Amino acid sequence: MAVDVDSEDALIIRKLIPLATLPSARFNALCEEMTVEEIQDDFLFKKGDACPQLVYLISGEITLQAAGLIVEVIAANNDSAKFALAHQIPRKIDALANGKVRFLRLNADIVNNPLSLANKEDNSYMVIDETDGDSDDWMTALLRSPIFQRLPPANLQKIIMGLEAVHYKKGEIILEQGGVGDYYYLIKSGQCLLTRKPSPNAKEIKLAQLGNGDTFGEDSLLSGAPRNVTITALTDISLLRLDKNRFISLIKEPSLKFVNFAEMQEAVKRGAVLLDVSSQDEYEHHHLDGSINAPFFSLRMQLKTLSLKLPVVVVCQDGKTSEAAAFLLLRHKIDAMILRGGMESLAAKPNAASEPENKPSLSSEESPESNAHTQPASSPTTAATHSSLEDQIRILKLENEALKNINHQLNDKCMKLEFDKQHAEKQCRILHKQMEKLTQVLDKLKGG
Numbered sequence: 001m002a003v004d005v006d007s008e009d010a011l012i013i014r015k016l017i018p019l020a021t022l023p024s025a026r027f028n029a030l031c032e033e034m035t036v037e038e039i040q041d042d043f044l045f046k047k048g049d050a051c052p053q054l055v056y057l058i059s060g061e062i063t064l065q066a067a068g069l070i071v072e073v074i075a076a077n078n079d080s081a082k083f084a085l086a087h088q089i090p091r092k093i094d095a096l097a098n099g100k101v102r103f104l105r106l107n108a109d110i111v112n113n114p115l116s117l118a119n120k121e122d123n124s125y126m127v128i129d130e131t132d133g134d135s136d137d138w139m140t141a142l143l144r145s146p147i148f149q150r151l152p153p154a155n156l157q158k159i160i161m162g163l164e165a166v167h168y169k170k171g172e173i174i175l176e177q178g179g180v181g182d183y184y185y186l187i188k189s190g191q192c193l194l195t196r197k198p199s200p201n202a203k204e205i206k207l208a209q210l211g212n213g214d215t216f217g218e219d220s221l222l223s224g225a226p227r228n229v230t231i232t233a234l235t236d237i238s239l240l241r242l243d244k245n246r247f248i249s250l251i252k253e254p255s256l257k258f259v260n261f262a263e264m265q266e267a268v269k270r271g272a273v274l275l276d277v278s279s280q281d282e283y284e285h286h287h288l289d290g291s292i293n294a295p296f297f298s299l300r301m302q303l304k305t306l307s308l309k310l311p312v313v314v315v316c317q318d319g320k321t322s323e324a325a326a327f328l329l330l331r332h333k334i335d336a337m338i339l340r341g342g343m344e345s346l347a348a349k350p351n352a353a354s355e356p357e358n359k360p361s362l363s364s365e366e367s368p369e370s371n372a373h374t375q376p377a378s379s380p381t382t383a384a385t386h387s388s389l390e391d392q393i394r395i396l397k398l399e400n401e402a403l404k405n406i407n408h409q410l411n412d413k414c415m416k417l418e419f420d421k422q423h424a425e426k427q428c429r430i431l432h433k434q435m436e437k438l439t440q441v442l443d444k445l446k447g448g
Contacts, residue, residue: 003031009058013104016056017082018153020143038102044085044095053105054084060101066093073098082139083157138188138240141213146333147255155250162250163240168233175231181220183241184251187212190237196229196297208300209234215331221247222324228297256326258340264313267337272311277325278343282317286343296321303332311335318342 003010005028013019013034019027036058044055044062057076064071064086071093074080086093089108139160142148148156163186168174174185174192187210194207194216207229210216220227221244242251259267268274274291276283283293294302296316306312312334314322319342329336339345 003034003036005031009036012058012076013056015082015140016104017143017156020140034104034106036102036104038100039097040100042097044097044101044103045091046094047091050090052089052108054087054108055095056084056104056106057081058102058104060103061098062101063096063098064093065096079139079160082160083153087153138186138213142186142215144213145215145331147251147327147331150255150330151251152254155254159242159246159250162246163242166239166241168237168239170233170235170237172233173230174233174237174239175217175227175229177227177230179227181217181224181227182244183217184215184221184244184247185217186215186240186242188238188240190239191234192216192237193232193234194229195232204230217241218247218327219324222252222327223320225320252323252327255330256323257337259313259337260340261346264315264337264339267311267313272313272337273306274315275306275312275325276315277321278316286317288315288343288346291315296325299325299328303329303334306334308333311337313337313339315339316342318344 003013010031013031014027019030022030045051047066057074059076061073061075062085063073072080074085084106085095142160143156148159151159165188168190177195177197189212191209191211193209195204196207197204210231216231219225219229264274268290274288276287276291276293277296277299278287278293279295280293283291283295287293306329312326312329314326314329314336316322316325319338319340322338322342326336326338
C-alpha cells in the first residue's frame with residue numbers, strides 16, 4: 001500500500017537521509033511507490049544478504065548483531081534511525097526486530113544518487129520544504145544547506161555521528177577574534193551575535209545575528225588564519241560542533257573544487273565571474289585583468305550582487321582565503337571554483353597578472369644613464385629638485401594612508417548598516433506574520 005504524503009509515516013520518512021534532500025515533487029512520487037512493512041521478533045535481514053534494497057526503521061526497535069554478539073540497539077526515535085540500517089551490501093551483520101517493528105525498503109540508487117534523481121526534475125540545488133512542523137529540527141536545517149546537499153550519504157552519517165554537544169550561557173563568548181580555529185559549529189537552539197574589531201583599539205562592529213540551524217566557524221578552518229570575528233551568546237545556547245580533522249575530510253574536501261590557470265581562463269571565457277577576495281591593498285598591488293575585488297571580510301555584504309546563474313572563480317594571494325570565500329558562496333547556492341595556489345602560483349607565468357596601475361616607465365631620453373651626460377648628478381638644481389620630489393612623495397603617501405583609513409571606516413559603516421537592515425527586515429517579517437494571525441482571529445470573531 002502506498003504511503004499517504006499527508007500521513008504521520010510520510011513525516012517520518014521525509015526526515016530520512018537523503019530523502020530529506022529531495023524536492024517535494026520527487027518525494028511525493030516516491031511515496032506512491034513505497035510500502036511500509038511490519039514484522040515481530042523476526043529478522044529484517046541477515047549477514048550475507050545481497051539484496052540491493054536498503055532498510056530504514058520507521059517504528060519500534062531493532063538489534064544489530066554479529067555471531068550472536070550485540071553490535072548496536074537502534075530505536076526509531078534515535079538519530080541513527082535516520083540512516084539506512086547497516087547499509088553495506090552484502091550485509092555484514094544481522095538485524096533482528098525487538099518486538100513489533102515497522103520498516104521501509106528502498107532501492108539503493110535512491111540513497112546513493114539523490115542528487116542525480118533530483119536533477120532530472122530541477123537543475124538547481126535540491127530543496128527541503130520549510131514547514132512549521134520541522135522548523136526546530138536541527139538535522140533538517142543542516143540538510144537544508146546547499147553544502148550538505150552536495151555530500152554523499154556516508155559522509156552525512158559520519159558527520160552526524162561525530163557531532164559533539166556543547167552549551168553556553170547568555171553573554172558567554174563562544175569564539176574570540178584572533179583565536180585558533182579548531183571546531184565547526186551548528187546552532188541547535190538559541191541565538192548568538194557576530195562582531196568584529198577592524199583594529200585592536202577600534203570600536204566593535206555588529207556583523208550578523210545567527211539562530212537555530214545556522215552554522216559558523218568554518219572560515220579559519222579553511223583559511224588557516226586566526227578567527228576573524230568574535231561570537232557571543234545572546235541567549236542560553238546549545239551547539240553541536242565538529243572537530244577540524246573531520247570537517248576537512250568530510251566537508252571541505254568533497255565540497256570545494258579547484259582549477260588551474262588554464263581551466264580558470266576557459267571558465268572565464270564561458271562567462272564565469274573572476275572574484276578576487278584579497279584585501280584592497282593586495283589587489284591594487286597585484287591582480288588579474290578583468291577580476292572584481294571583494295575583500296573577504298566584506299564579501300557577505302556583497303552576496304546579493306552576485307548572480308546565482310553565473311559560476312564564480314575565486315582568487316586571492318595564496319589560495320587559502322579563497323577556500324573560505326568559496327565555501328561561503330556555495331552555502332548561498334553560488335557555484336564557486338578556486339584558483340589553486342592563488343596569485344602566488346602565477347608568479348612564474350608571464351603576463352598572467354597585471355602590473356600595478358600607473359607604474360612609471362622611463363624612455364631612453366629620460367633614463368638615468370642618458371641624463372648623466374647632460375646634467376651633473378650632484379648639481380644644486382638636481383639636489384633641490386630631488387628634495388622637492390621626495391617631499392611630494394611623502395605628502396602623497398600620507399594622503400593615500402588617510403584615504404585608506406576613510407575607506408576602511410566606510411566599509412565598517414556599510415557592514416553595520418547591512419546588519420541593521422537585515423535585523424529590520426527580520427522584524428518586519430515577524431510583524432507581518434503576527435498581523436496575518438490577528439487578521440485570521442478577527443475574521444473568525446466576525447464570523448461567530
